[in-house]
Amino acid sequence: MVRTSLCVAALSASLCMPAKASAQDDANAEPEGLPFAAQLLEATARGHRLLAATPEAEVGAAALELLRLADEGQLARARADDAETERVRTALRAQLRLLEALESRAEAAERVAQAERALIQARRDLDALSPRPSP
């Protein structure tokens, strides 16, 4: 979980996209920062790490898409196709936003699961303190 967060945060930063900013704030962010070649290498590495780190299918699919975009970006650069390079850059940014949303949701789900477990334990404690008469 933490490693996934770091992956997304690092790559988001490299694309000048604040990883924890709200979705609305991200909408108009402009790609700057690391050279695009470095961004693609970073995306490839992060994609592999995400695939290895998370068992969640949706995150896995999104990470796979990230890898595909990194491949597309390398090809576009090799062809010196500026239009395609720009397209990949914007697609990468959207993909990272999706990954950040998935990560944030997974954390929220984990907190809910923890709260549910705590509540179940508290109810058990309460039952142990005041046993109910059998109906």
Add this chain to the structure above:
Amino acid sequence: MTWRRLSRFRGPAWASLLIFGAACSGGPRLVDVGAYERARAAPTAVEVARRYPKLSAEADAHHAVAVTAARAGQVAEARHAARLARTTWAAAEVYVDRRGFRARLAELQNQQRLVEEEISAARTRKRDAARAEELKARLHALIARATALKATQHPAADLLTTALTDLVRAAEFDAARLIQTDELQARTTFEAALAWAEADAAASRSGSAPGRVLSPLPERARAEARALLTLAEPRWAEDNHLAATNRALAEVLREAVALPEAEATLEGRGLVVTLRALFRDGETTLNPERLASVRLVASLAQRHPDLRVRVEGHTDPRKDAAAAMQLTDDRARSAADALVAAGVDPGRVASVGRGADQPVADNETRDGRVRNRRVEFVFLRPAFTPKAEPKSAFSPGGDPAR
């Protein structure tokens, strides 16, 4: 895209095949704008657009570009815009999901707080019960001594025995009252009176002092006891709190019993108002015909703003216990929402499903099952918050009546 990457993907097999197929073919042959339009037409899309208008507008704009480019035959541009539209919309959907988790978390934390308050109250009751047992034993020992005093025909014996027996009887089922009697015992009023009477009887028997010299002592002991009760009042804050909450709940009970088609009972956890047939079979939306009953409960809650209300859903046993739990959870939440919609402060309202675990009637009969399908509105007994204990008004060994 390589087999090595695909093999590391842990998602469903169909997704792997889809992605692999798309990768091998270099992406879809046609520009797929239908997927976005289907997602945009889904029932949940309205909520997504309402919560995240900027993301939705961005996705719509990408989609419009995709459609325009596709019509113009600009396949690469259209494919790119369609992909951006899908990804952007997917992010908005996930953000909405996350909001749902956050709301559920807040609800769970609220329930946790209520349960912890109940735990605190239960611990207090348990502690009081243990202390009450100990006090009862001490009182019974005193009664035994007073009974033995009777054999000496001492005039204080009957008075002491009666007073002690009355104390035990009055406190037999009420730990709080019995603990109050501890104030009497702590000052050794009765014990002292008994000891004096015993000494008086012994002196009388031995002839070293005339009998009945100390006979007014029981009266004095009672006067001391009354003085002690008055002076010790501030130390009984918890008992006073209990009495105050009982009075408050009794007031709600007086109004609740007048509600039509409702049952009202006073229990340890608080006042319970029970409504039945609020939902049609299998449904989790309130039956509109029964909304008036819930509004009457809401009105009751608004007249007593100091009390919190926990809505508990119950049902009869189903084949699937988890489904029964979910059903009662949803129904309780629906009833709680109705209270809030009727003007009750949402911070005062919590809901919980109990499934079929707490029947109030025999599930073997049809009538029993009908009685067990119910929603309980529990006006919770406020928890006691102890204050710093005031310094004792008594000095050990001093004159207690001073």
